[in-house]
Amino acid sequence: MSTVTNGNAVDAAPVRPMVKAEAVRKSFGSTEVLKGIDLEVAPREVMCVVGPSGSGKSTFLRCVNHLEKIDSGRLSVDGRLVGYREKGGKLHELKESEVAAQRRDIGMVFQRFNLFPHMTALENVTEAPVQVKGLKKDACRDLGAALLERVGLGNRIHSYPNQLSGGQQQRVAIARALAMEPKLMLFDEPTSALDPELVGEVLDVMRGLAESGMTMLVVTHEMGFAREVGDTLVFMDDGAVVEAGSPKQVLTDPQHERTRAFLSKVL
Amino acid sequence: MASDTSTRPAPPEPIQAVPVRHPGRWVAAAVIAVLAAMFVHMLVTNPVFQWGFMFDNMFSSGVLRGARTTLVMTVLAMLLGILFGIVVAVMRLSPNPIVAGASWAYVWFFRAIPRIVLLFFCANLGALYATYELGFPFDRQLMDLFGFSSDLRFLGLDGNEIFSGFFAGLLGLVLSEAAYMAEIVRAGIQSVDPGQTEAASALGMSRGKTLRRIVLPQAMRVIGPPTGNETIAMLKDTSLLLAVPVTTELNFQLRAIGSRTFQIIPMAVASILWYLALTSLLMVAQHFIEKRFSRGFGGRETRQQRAEREARSVGSTH
Numbered sequence: 001m002s003t004v005t006n007g008n009a010v011d012a013a014p015v016r017p018m019v020k021a022e023a024v025r026k027s028f029g030s031t032e033v034l035k036g037i038d039l040e041v042a043p044r045e046v047m048c049v050v051g052p053s054g055s056g057k058s059t060f061l062r063c064v065n066h067l068e069k070i071d072s073g074r075l076s077v078d079g080r081l082v083g084y085r086e087k088g089g090k091l092h093e094l095k096e097s098e099v100a101a102q103r104r105d106i107g108m109v110f111q112r113f114n115l116f117p118h119m120t121a122l123e124n125v126t127e128a129p130v131q132v133k134g135l136k137k138d139a140c141r142d143l144g145a146a147l148l149e150r151v152g153l154g155n156r157i158h159s160y161p162n163q164l165s166g167g168q169q170q171r172v173a174i175a176r177a178l179a180m181e182p183k184l185m186l187f188d189e190p191t192s193a194l195d196p197e198l199v200g201e202v203l204d205v206m207r208g209l210a211e212s213g214m215t216m217l218v219v220t221h222e223m224g225f226a227r228e229v230g231d232t233l234v235f236m237d238d239g240a241v242v243e244a245g246s247p248k249q250v251l252t253d254p255q256h257e258r259t260r261a262f263l264s265k266v267l
Numbered sequence: 268m269a270s271d272t273s274t275r276p277a278p279p280e281p282i283q284a285v286p287v288r289h290p291g292r293w294v295a296a297a298v299i300a301v302l303a304a305m306f307v308h309m310l311v312t313n314p315v316f317q318w319g320f321m322f323d324n325m326f327s328s329g330v331l332r333g334a335r336t337t338l339v340m341t342v343l344a345m346l347l348g349i350l351f352g353i354v355v356a357v358m359r360l361s362p363n364p365i366v367a368g369a370s371w372a373y374v375w376f377f378r379a380i381p382r383i384v385l386l387f388f389c390a391n392l393g394a395l396y397a398t399y400e401l402g403f404p405f406d407r408q409l410m411d412l413f414g415f416s417s418d419l420r421f422l423g424l425d426g427n428e429i430f431s432g433f434f435a436g437l438l439g440l441v442l443s444e445a446a447y448m449a450e451i452v453r454a455g456i457q458s459v460d461p462g463q464t465e466a467a468s469a470l471g472m473s474r475g476k477t478l479r480r481i482v483l484p485q486a487m488r489v490i491g492p493p494t495g496n497e498t499i500a501m502l503k504d505t506s507l508l509l510a511v512p513v514t515t516e517l518n519f520q521l522r523a524i525g526s527r528t529f530q531i532i533p534m535a536v537a538s539i540l541w542y543l544a545l546t547s548l549l550m551v552a553q554h555f556i557e558k559r560f561s562r563g564f565g566g567r568e569t570r571q572q573r574a575e576r577e578a579r580s581v582g583s584t585h
Contacts, residue, residue: 067468067469097473100468100472100473102471103469104470104471106469108469110466110469112462114462114463114465115466116463116481116485117485118484118485118560127470127480128470131472131476131480132470132471132476173466177469177470180470
């Protein structure tokens, strides 16, 4: 499988990729979910990953911030191996605290939001800056309020998650991830658990984020979003990358039979 | 509102039907009323109760001090039991099989032993060793091995002194309570959605912080009610301290008056009333603590949110 870069990144060939996966493999028991993934995400690139359920796209995303350990291959974020350190030609597992430090730079948004239900929207957003970065609570209040304002929830900062709609909860989750000022944002089917009329507000926030230059890796079923916002579209099936390229090209002129079959079902 | 009704159409005629009769309920109520009357009659007419004597003696200084000891013992035993129980619960969830196994063995052992038996044993630890010392494990054996004849101990306490009365009682109750609390805390921790831990990890929070800030506060909702029950049970179980014995405890004091004056029944009733009152007090406290930890789950508004909502609705109607 050839590596994929978007139009911008081709000109600036020496730019270090934000995410680089080489022959990444992962099994759960005897089931191989990732069968050698090669991918590159350039800084400021928005890569959308689509594919049928069970194709391994969510697992790959979880590997990027070490929520799952890969079995073989190499996976690095911003030039640093995920979960390991290379010393004298040997890999050493990172300590828990070092893994935590790596994850600080990688924001993640989950399908089921995973907001902290015992905290208000504002507390959800400020929790990590206060507890992880050790910032002052008062300083974070303004940061948190500004971030919630940015996702359009400036008037709901004292609401608890169960008082918010799904779309509002997911926007809080995005603000929470942004509070750590990540270099890379991972989205794991961020709109799949939402009622159809709430999908748009979340995609709008993501679109704004992409326009601000955030590097994003998005697992999604929203083909419209992938076409409009994505720089690259990757189609995965059965644990492998089947096809990758510009969204327009993949969506209008798929090269593989499996891509065609999938797209005919979802478009 | 009243002026509105004149302009609205008349409400439809309500249904006028003969309700179903429930003669069984009336019979049951009558039987209960008769039994209650008989009970009150007995309380008033039976001279053995000696109400005047009871009220004169149930608030004596010894009894009041006993009530204080009982409350202090309950609070201390529960606090230490909960802290120790959290440690045992976290050990139980450890990926290390030896740590998890030790925790399982602890719970198995201390849940199997009746509290009164454990208290009696703790009270007599002074008979096992005369002095209890803190130092390097197997120090004498190791020093022998290297040809020295000294030891490595820094603190020595007289066994008969420390394992008497209050401390022995507290030790027994804490060891026992920690085993029950460990199971309650473990169930609480396991009830929290694993997605919560994942979200905290993804934000770069350490395991310890995730447990303290994210998992335990949510587990408290599940841990709270059984812990309240444990506290009430603990209050009652302080009466088992007579096995040590802790002579300053409430029930001991009330019984002592009863035995001294041969007024057994009045002081037994006094004991019942005391525990009833203290338990009711704890139930009120439990109610407020549970309310505190259901934040974000019951859909109740905070004061600030209510103010905001009201401000919004005022803004929209005027």
